[in-house]
Amino acid sequence: MIDKREIQLVLEAALSRGGDFAEIYFEEKDEFSIKHSANGVNGITGVSVLGAGVYLLSGMRSVYVYTNDTCFHSLMETAKRAAFMLNEHKTRDKKDFVFQMKHYKSPNRVQYFPKDIHVRDKIEVIKRADISARQSDRALKSLNVDYFDYDQRKTIANSEGLYVSDRRVTSRLRFSAVVERNGLMLSEWGDYTKPSGFEAFTETDAYLDFAKEFVIDLSSALDGVAVPSSTVPVVLEAGSCGTLWHEACGHMLEASAITENRSDFCDKLGQQVASEKVTLVDDGTLEGLYGSSAIDDEGFKTQKNVLIESGILKGYLCDRMGARRLKMAPTASGRRQGYAYAPTSRMTNTYLAEGHDDDDEIISSVENGLYVKRLGGGNSGRSFSIAVTEGYLIKKGKISDRVKGLSINGRGIDIIKNVDRVGKKLITDSGGFCGASSGLCQVTSFQPRIRIANMTVGSE
Amino acid sequence: MIPLKSYEEALLNLPVEIKEAEINAEEHEQVAYKSKWGSITSTNSSELTALYVRATGEKTGYAYTENLNESGETVIERAYKNGIYIETPSVDLLNDQTTAYFKSDVATKGKTGLNIGELPKMDLEIIKAQVLRFDRCAHKLPNLVDYSVTLCVDQFKSRVINSKGVDISSAYQVWHYEVEVTCEYEDKRYDGSYSGNVSSFELMDFNEAVMKAHEMILNQYAEGQMVSGTYPVLLDSRVVINILTTAWQLFSGPKYFEGSSALSDKLGQHIGASVLSIEDANRHPLTGYKYAFDSEGTPCQVHRIVEQGKFIGLLHNLRSAASMGTQSTGNAGRVALLTGSIPTDIIVTPRIIYVVPSQKSKETLLEEMISGVYITDSSDIFHSINIGSGDFSIPCSGMVVKGGLAAQSVRSLTLNGNLLDLFRHIKSVGNDLKIEPFLLKSYCIGAPSVLVDRLNISCK
Numbered sequence: 001m002i003d004k005r006e007i008q009l010v011l012e013a014a015l016s017r018g019g020d021f022a023e024i025y026f027e028e029k030d031e032f033s034i035k036h037s038a039n040g041v042n043g044i045t046g047v048s049v050l051g052a053g054v055y056l057l058s059g060m061r062s063v064y065v066y067t068n069d070t071c072f073h074s075l076m077e078t079a080k081r082a083a084f085m086l087n088e089h090k091t092r093d094k095k096d097f098v099f100q101m102k103h104y105k106s107p108n109r110v111q112y113f114p115k116d117i118h119v120r121d122k123i124e125v126i127k128r129a130d131i132s133a134r135q136s137d138r139a140l141k142s143l144n145v146d147y148f149d150y151d152q153r154k155t156i157a158n159s160e161g162l163y164v165s166d167r168r169v170t171s172r173l174r175f176s177a178v179v180e181r182n183g184l185m186l187s188e189w190g191d192y193t194k195p196s197g198f199e200a201f202t203e204t205d206a207y208l209d210f211a212k213e214f215v216i217d218l219s220s221a222l223d224g225v226a227v228p229s230s231t232v233p234v235v236l237e238a239g240s241c242g243t244l245w246h247e248a249c250g251h252m253l254e255a256s257a258i259t260e261n262r263s264d265f266c267d268k269l270g271q272q273v274a275s276e277k278v279t280l281v282d283d284g285t286l287e288g289l290y291g292s293s294a295i296d297d298e299g300f301k302t303q304k305n306v307l308i309e310s311g312i313l314k315g316y317l318c319d320r321m322g323a324r325r326l327k328m329a330p331t332a333s334g335r336r337q338g339y340a341y342a343p344t345s346r347m348t349n350t351y352l353a354e355g356h357d358d359d360d361e362i363i364s365s366v367e368n369g370l371y372v373k374r375l376g377g378g379n380s381g382r383s384f385s386i387a388v389t390e391g392y393l394i395k396k397g398k399i400s401d402r403v404k405g406l407s408i409n410g411r412g413i414d415i416i417k418n419v420d421r422v423g424k425k426l427i428t429d430s431g432g433f434c435g436a437s438s439g440l441c442q443v444t445s446f447q448p449r450i451r452i453a454n455m456t457v458g459s460e
Numbered sequence: 461m462i463p464l465k466s467y468e469e470a471l472l473n474l475p476v477e478i479k480e481a482e483i484n485a486e487e488h489e490q491v492a493y494k495s496k497w498g499s500i501t502s503t504n505s506s507e508l509t510a511l512y513v514r515a516t517g518e519k520t521g522y523a524y525t526e527n528l529n530e531s532g533e534t535v536i537e538r539a540y541k542n543g544i545y546i547e548t549p550s551v552d553l554l555n556d557q558t559t560a561y562f563k564s565d566v567a568t569k570g571k572t573g574l575n576i577g578e579l580p581k582m583d584l585e586i587i588k589a590q591v592l593r594f595d596r597c598a599h600k601l602p603n604l605v606d607y608s609v610t611l612c613v614d615q616f617k618s619r620v621i622n623s624k625g626v627d628i629s630s631a632y633q634v635w636h637y638e639v640e641v642t643c644e645y646e647d648k649r650y651d652g653s654y655s656g657n658v659s660s661f662e663l664m665d666f667n668e669a670v671m672k673a674h675e676m677i678l679n680q681y682a683e684g685q686m687v688s689g690t691y692p693v694l695l696d697s698r699v700v701i702n703i704l705t706t707a708w709q710l711f712s713g714p715k716y717f718e719g720s721s722a723l724s725d726k727l728g729q730h731i732g733a734s735v736l737s738i739e740d741a742n743r744h745p746l747t748g749y750k751y752a753f754d755s756e757g758t759p760c761q762v763h764r765i766v767e768q769g770k771f772i773g774l775l776h777n778l779r780s781a782a783s784m785g786t787q788s789t790g791n792a793g794r795v796a797l798l799t800g801s802i803p804t805d806i807i808v809t810p811r812i813i814y815v816v817p818s819q820k821s822k823e824t825l826l827e828e829m830i831s832g833v834y835i836t837d838s839s840d841i842f843h844s845i846n847i848g849s850g851d852f853s854i855p856c857s858g859m860v861v862k863g864g865l866a867a868q869s870v871r872s873l874t875l876n877g878n879l880l881d882l883f884r885h886i887k888s889v890g891n892d893l894k895i896e897p898f899l900l901k902s903y904c905i906g907a908p909s910v911l912v913d914r915l916n917i918s919c920k
Contacts, residue, residue: 031801040547045522045804046538048530051508065505068526085503085584119545142718148801178720178848187720187848226876229688229918261606261642262651340508381651383872385839385855407844409855410872458688458874458918 001026006072007157008097013079014056015159018088021057021320022079023158023298026070027339032114034147036126044119051339056082062321064342099163104294104301107287110169112198114149122147125201129173129192133211139179139219145211146174149198152338156299164299170290170442171200173207179219186221188389190214193430195290195442217374217390224404227393229458233369234408235362235394235451238427242446243375245280246350246434247384248412250445253307253315254333255322255345256437264382264413265313273313274416277355277450280308282317284332284348290431291348291443298334298343305331308416319345337439344438349431352447355422362421362451364397370457371399372408377432385409408457415452423449461629462487462509462619467532471623474536481515481536482554482622484755491582492612493591498599500588501608512755512794512804515539516554519546524804552806553778556624560757579633580660582613590661594637597666601674603643609666612636614901620757628757634748634901637664641673645681652676657897659748679836679859684868686860686919692832692887693875693915694825697894699838699856700815700907705898706845707879708905711738711765711773712808713780713791715847722850722880723771731771732883737816738766740775740791744812747895749904751811753790760790760811769883775808795902814906817893825890825911827864833917834859834866835875850879876916887911 002010007024014022028050035043052075053066065082067074130145148171155165176189192210194200201207236244249265257263265273274280284302286292295301298320306314318326319334322345335346363371371392378386388406392399431444462485471481492504513523515536521543523535591611598607617631638655652673658664695703715721723731742760743750751760756778765773776784777792793809826834838856845852854875859866888911895906 033801033804034545035805037548039549041545042548043522043805044542044545045524046542047802047804048523048525048527049802050527050529061500062502063504064502066508067506068508068510069528071529081505085505119542123545142720150801178718185720185722185848186846188846229874260608260640261649262640264649340506342502342504379839381839382649383839383855383857385844387844387853405846405851405853405876407853407855407874409839409874456872456919458876 001070001155002072002075004099004163010054010075010079011097011157011159013076014054014082016080017083017086018090019056019058019083019086021159023055023156024052024075025055025297025339026052026155027152029150029152029338030115032149034122034126036130036145038142041123041126049338052078053339053342054079054082055342056086057321058086058088060325061086062342066339097159097161099157100161102162102164104164106166106294107285107292108195110197112202113169114151114171114197117198121198125207129207129211132208133175133177133215136212136215137179137219139181139222140215141178141180141185143215144176148172148174154297158299162299164295166294168293169197170195171197175211175214177215177218179215179222181219181222184222186218188218191432193290193432195288195292220402221404224402227370227403227406227458229456231454231456233366233451233453234455234457235366235369235371235449236375236447237371237373238423238425238449239446240429241372241375242351242429243378243386245352245447246347246443246445247378247380247386248415249280250282250347250350251380252382252412253317254347255316255318255326258316259322259325262381264411268313269315271313272311273413274308274311275419276311277419277422278308278311278416279306279353280350281306281353282333282347282350286349289349289428289444296332296334297336298330300330300332300334302332302348305333317345317347319343335438335441337441341438344436346436346438346441347434347443349443350445351426352422352450354424354426354448357421357423359423359425359449362423362449363394363399366394366397369394370403380412383409383411406457408455410455415455418453418455419450420453421451425449462617464532464619464621468621470532470536471621474623477517478515478536478540479517480554480623481513481539482620484512485619486510486512487617489582489615490612491584491587492610493587494608494610495591495595496606496608498592498595500591511535513539514552515543516551517543519543520552521546522804524802550779553782554622554624555626555757555778557626560620560626560628560753560759579615579631582615586661587611587613590664594639594666597670598639598641601641601643601670603645605642605644605649607639607641610638618753620753622757626757628753630752632750634659635661635664637666637669639669639673641677643674643677648681650677650680655896657748676837680857680869680871682868684860684870686833686870688918690914690916692829693912693917694829694832694834694861695910695912696834696836697890697892697907697909699835700910701894701896701905702838703845703854704813704815704905704907706847708810708813709847710879711775713774713776713784714808716774717780717783720848722848726771727774729771730769731880732766732769733886734769735818735889736766736769736883736886737764738813739764739816740789740810740813742790742811744814744895744906746893746906747812747904749812749897754792755794755806756788756792758788758790758792763789765813775810777806777808779806780808793902810903810905812895812904812906814893814895815889815908815910817891817908818889820888820890822890822892822909825888825909826861826866828888829861829911830864832861833870834861838875845879852877852879870919873917873919876918882912882915885913885915887913
């Protein structure tokens, strides 16, 4: 990587024709993956990423230019191109940046970095996971288990004198399975994710339980029944059902949606937007969670952001530019997959705070309804939809038949007004990826058990 | 042509333990301008060269790098070492000079002497002038709350070289234009969007884009109601594209072979109505995308997958074709669906896969339907279609059709059914074929509107 004096010259070049802020983002990343099927290991790939992006702001305008040629000469050209694209023809007094090195402790500590682990040990993990999954259910027709590790190092320096680095390491297994029974076939994939190094597989056998449960659950989905269209109470279990909050309102609380007037939460700060039982938080500082890191991708130290408190809208998620446009403070929410993306406002770990309602009563009080144990992926705009990966009917206060082929959808701002129970036990989730304009970012979303008073559901 | 001198030399001097090696270089340059209310708000520019390397000793291993400072010898050796641990018996097949030929008129160059087309210069002033012209078109819309227009020029260059003497290159340019609008009707805000892609800026139709985005809003605001049930349904091209974005996997050779496609064992059978034909092509006049050869250097072709309802073709790369005793169809790709890692393995992907249009206009299809539901928009195709079973449960919105005319809009609908049933119940296809690029712009999906004689819809 170029040295600090050269970085200073690059930032000066970026600001040479105007602009009030310049930043350079360096990324170096190693990824390693192993593919495994019934016949054994069938693919191994090593990935090496090196690149940098120059981000230039002038009032409400932004320019982002990136390259994977990181020599000083190329980065100077990249900075000059950014300046040219800003096209302000202003002259600027040269001002030396006095870089201040910042050190922030990552909430996710790493014991064994992936590069220090022999490939044979990684293969052994796959073999054990494969056996665990294959022995779990006779309906399994085919299974692939893939291993991924990821080691990203980034350095951010800007014209305000910030110079900060961070390292993010994750480990992941992906299970892709097909189950078949009585001529009926289902395929699905699921990720076991950890924001850590190889200790994800040495300190615990949780990944073996995940493998087993993944196949058993997919197999039991073969017995699912279609749900007649109806409007019923919906209970969403603690843990991964927090995806509801990510899709139903999280994206709509990002500055990128607010500044473009594409959110139902525009101009509603201080107003009641949800049930009084709803307190929604986004917090990138939580230890051991997939969405956590020391800094965001603009160098701000991560923080806890209360978005909705007792139903009142308290804030938005702001990256640097989003904060400028909204005349608010940045909330350390500027994120990106890597140097090939300009930062934008994104979630980290988004959760609904625990409430005071009795967890058992939340189900037992439902005469006829739907119990959602796990949600899959989803998407959103003003309206959202999320796949129900494991759901059951509730009959007379008890969980009964498994359901199939179901998604829940609606307008986020309407649904969150309809939350009439929030349980006492907050359970976290292992996390996954969120895709948006700045690429795929690691996130989690979780909650205690909740009930939505009524929602229209149906799969036939 | 992408310079690969160090790799060319390494291929000529492979160590004895490396029997074969191949480099696929992909260079992507991009310039994008975004504008609203007559001013540029953001500008992006990038240049990225990615090298995908595979090397075969006893087995085949992979490496990927964006680090242009690494020597070809080092990266090839890294790929080779990754292959040492492969357990499956086969090695990757490579094209040679007899199989990596090209008949396409997409700009290509190789040892057979075709000339590479000189790509037009990316003139920033032209791009800027065009985006401001686009801006003026959007500015004229009634009831406008907010909007933005984006113009993006992509320049793609590919090169495949290998130790069997293959050396082919291609290059092309695509112009993208996209408008997002928010309008207010009767105190409610509605969002609309439209995007197009063409091979040169003269072909962009900004007025049509703005009109279509506004049409999307008009389709939403006069809200009505309907009851759940089975209806004749007209699926807008936007919705059919959405479905095909996941459903193309039914035609993947590897999925067919491993039995994880709902169409496994059905090759040669009638799987749909006679009006349904599906084709995969290397180019099409309705898109700026052109694919001369795939990630393995196999020439891309035009071939039918479904001909008048009969399932006649699969998508293959070299490996999947060999496993089924046939030839590659030029469908080796790397990006199938969203993944948290850089996709490096050779898999099967379409190029430009589309439902073949007829001569019938959308208005004719509406008249043919007389009464039913016109589904104008859908979401979350990743999680709502199961390729193994063909079952789907797709969140969507649309309009109630009476007397051949679309009347009230209906929202929060779910389309339920099975893809094979849907194929069989197609009554007519329209002439409004639209083609859109998909993940990382690595392939395209296209479809016209499709009339289905019955589909189950659940709704509020």
